[in-house]
């Protein structure tokens with residue numbers, strides 16, 4: 576094993592399972608220190624300068640405190656695109672890529688009007704702007720910090736999204752009409768906190784994560800009600816959902832009059848996303 580890889584794995588041994596420490600070592604060496612595959616696996620030694628050693632040790636201390644590596648290196652990949660991330664935004668998740676894939680497969684026509692609610696890093700609207708044909712995309716978030724990151728990610732990926740600071744819970748419908756409304760809103764109930772990993776609970780923004788125990792569908796109900804006004808007839812609503820509330824979310828949408836409500840599982844087999852037609 577490369578001596579630096581060994582050094583990193585030793586420093587993380589008490590904090591992460593072996594396989595995770597190994598992937599963290601690989602990520603740091605390639606993304607931060609520019610190691611090539613030959614340097615990584617070829618057994619060829621590469622000595623660190625004093626500056627690099629200090630940089631590595633600072634990173635290891637942050638990892639020992641369970642800070643997510645994506646915040647440390649400042650980026651995450653999503654659907655093949657690169658996104659800046661910091662503590663203002665949720666780190667984009669693979670389940671959300673599955674939701675985006677569903678939208679892209681369903682919607683091949685050009686010129687669609689799309690609204691994303693709860694933009695975070697901008698991973699959903701930016702990916703849709705990149706891969707839908709000539710779409711006009713608006714996106715709302717309550718957090719100024721998240722909107723700043725999303726704005727930078729639009730530039731980074733060379734797309735245009737109309738970003739707006741808006742509290743969806745305080746919004747009554749606007750005149751604007753959309754063909755698609757998509758949202759991955761906060762959906763973790765307070766009682767689920769106990770089962771959460773420290774790297775999520777202590778580092779990711781709580782405004783992106785939590786809803787009160789007694790209102791698990793708070794955002795979904797509000798967005799579905801707005802959708803009745805803001806979606807064109809035949810317009811599509813797409814949600815990422817809490818796996819424990821699949822049936823409840825489907826029921827709520829059907830009661831509001833949506834049709835063809837479809838619940839899908841993610842790759843881990845959990846109820847994770849819903850499509851409904853206005």
Ligand SMILES: C[S@@+](CC[C@H](N)C(=O)[O-])C[C@H]1O[C@@H](n2cnc3c(N)ncnc32)[C@H](O)[C@@H]1O
Nearest residue numbers: 667693694695716717718742743759760761783
């Ligand atoms: C689960 S995160 C999703 C972020 C991003 N769409 C993604 O999939 O990675 C939810 C987002 O909703 C935003 N949010 C929370 N409450 C909101 C509200 N009342 N109105 C608008 N956005 C809100 C948070 O700031 C956060 O960025």
